[in-house]
Amino acid sequence: MRVITKIAEWFDHRLQLAAPIREAVEHPVPRNTASWFYVFGSAALTVFLLQLVTGILLALIYVPSAGEAWNSLQALNHQVALGWFMRAMHGWGSNFMVAIVLIHMVQVFLFGAHKFPRELTWIIGVFLLLMTLGMAFSGQVLRFDQDAYWGLGIGASIASRVPIIGPFAVKLMLGGPIIAGATLSRFFALHVFVIPGLLIGFVCLHVLMVLKLGINEWPMPGRIVKRTTYEAEYHALTKKDGEPFVPYAIWKDMFFAAFIILAVAACAFYFGPFGPTGQPDPTIIQTAPKPDYFFLWLYALLSLLPPSLETPFLLICPPLVILGLILLPFLSGEGEKSWKRRPIAVVTVLMIAITLGTFTRMAQFTPWSPQMNAWSGDPVPDSYIHGTTALERQGALVFQVKQCRNCHSLGDTGGKRGPALDSVAVRLTQDQLIRQVIQGGGNMPAYGNNLSPAETTALVAFLETLHPAAQGPARDAARELVLSNGKPQTSGTQP
């Protein structure tokens, strides 16, 4: 024992680190911050360290070359012992990291921890969030498969819309005129060197500021933050009611860290690695690329925005949101901390969460995309052609062959791009049906050039049968009146 102490003393005499480390771990924290609500920051750091380790392990096998990356992923999945598990840990780790960083941010915001004097800690946190999302996107690119390839095309198309510098930004992002070897190499550099380097630096700053300024005390309704008095109050609180961080508060962080690592491992073991999907061969176009879950909301938004609003939205909203997050601690740097006295803050968080959640959920079903195989795969249900005339059956055939089914469902099968047509005859009269089929409109292509008059007649005859048994089809009353008497009825009603 004496030998170990002697060796430790020898090192510390030269390093001089024992005193500052002891000071850091034993710094007093308010008793009420030793809470399960305060574990998400350290959990984010834990997952980040896990990503560093699994990332380095993957780099032992992975080849960052457009010609070899996909094959090296296959080797990881199938040839290298537990390569699949390391890929799964890294993939699930990224999902957990995005989720935990977001939860950490919401907790910090609702507990008022962004207020004076922790404004800069919050701002660095915003940069950490952006870098985490940057890691998520670039990591998806390194999984160089069909989704990654076309995802890069989407990124390039968005970047190209920036006025003036857009086309240059695309070439800088792709490293050339097309998505190719140079593209993967530069995303590898971003994912492995640039962003992690920045992340490590900013994480150190972030943690250092938490140590220097002290952890945010548990917010009490009515305890108002004022620039002039807050710091004195906080020091009085830690003096009167403080406990050393180690071991008083840290045991909860440690438990949660171990729980998160086990949760990532369990997901990795049970669900396995993500992809890779098909080879990144641009001539294979039978694909429906989709982003990873943290960008699904954006995928939904890009499908649902009106075309004219899309570019302004893409170019104006992200800078505004980032600017808003950076300015937040300056706009509300004082005042109430407790979420119980900040209804607008709570409603804002709920609104954002519900919006993102709804878009994410929708993106799992992609109701806006035509179902490319519905026309050949989903037959018209029997009941819809029971007791129909030859013309109407011919119409049902036209309906299938012209791929109406890719966008319109019958009996709950088929595309969801356009409205379901099970009772379309109740909504539209014969004339309106003909007009809609021939001229399109309301987001439907015009089929006038692509249907013969006979096909149109048959198709509309079939569509007119689509109404509930107890409810007749829509009719144009005026038209029937005109047809029944052969001339306008108005003359008869004149005095």
Add this chain to the structure above:
Amino acid sequence: MSTNIVTAPPAVRNLSRRGFFMKLGILFNGFAAIVLALPVARFLFSSITRGRGNGYLSWVRLGDVGNFPEGETRMATFRNPLVMPTDGKTVDTACWVRHIAGNQFQVFAINCAHLGCPVRWFPQSGLFMCPCHGGAYYRDGARASGPPERGLFEYPYKIENGVLTIDAGQLPTPGDPVASLNSEKPPCA
């Protein structure tokens, strides 16, 4: 000693020998930074500078005109003119060739004019459909429905000795529809 420093003439305090050398050192390092920054910037932005004036574009052959029957739209593939050793399959590019009649063609980029996903041709309904966000185009490439703001990107083409040739080499994007240069906008359906 301390009185010496206090009474030293102001000129000496403003520019001591050591202070002068420190400033010179900063200047020298600034010069070194500029000397290094120029080649670094040239290297970093090389993909932009080469593309100026469409230095990436050149004429590539799609195949004999006979491969594309009149009145039909077929997929064709070509190898990007610029190939790097590590590109793998990514330099193989697809496009849609519509043979209207005689020597009249339309060659569309595979990339949707919305966000670049690969559009598929459906001859039965005469539509190009995009699997990503639901864009649709008519047979002549004009926008039919969905989020795209314009029709499909078109490559300029020419026929040389019975071989269909297009001016290609760069990913067309909404902000830089380079494939459409020198070609007419698709007429309205």
